[in-house]
Amino acid sequence: MYKQILELTEEIETVIGTDDHVRLQNLMARRAEYFSVMEGQGPQPSPGAITIIKKIQECESRCQEQAIRKIESLKKDMDEIRKGKRLGKAYGRFASNG
Numbered sequence: 001m002y003k004q005i006l007e008l009t010e011e012i013e014t015v016i017g018t019d020d021h022v023r024l025q026n027l028m029a030r031r032a033e034y035f036s037v038m039e040g041q042g043p044q045p046s047p048g049a050i051t052i053i054k055k056i057q058e059c060e061s062r063c064q065e066q067a068i069r070k071i072e073s074l075k076k077d078m079d080e081i082r083k084g085k086r087l088g089k090a091y092g093r094f095a096s097n098g
Contacts, residue, residue: 002045002052005034009059016066 008031015024045053 001034001038001041002049002056005031005038006052006056006059008034009056009063013059013063013066016063016070 008027012024012027012031015027018024
């Protein structure tokens with residue numbers, strides 16, 4: 001079960017950089033389902049599973065960092081759009097004259 005979660009997490013990491021929101025949402029839902037199933041199972045993970053769990057955590061950290069960078073980039077783009085800088089780049093000096 002941990003291997004499947006790791007595989008899904010790694011796939012999420014590759015999809016975060018794209019604009020494929022549907023696929024990302026699907027992967028995250030499948031990952032949540034695996035965690036739900038595991039929550040119902042009570043025993044402690046084996047030593048081998050602990051290694052996989054650490055890899056999952058490392059991948060999650062990379063996913064978070066990548067998501068934060070994407071959000072910052074989107075915020076910057078939105079600020080440029082609000083200030084008309086994007087229009088100026090696309091249409092020249094006439095964009096701000098309306």
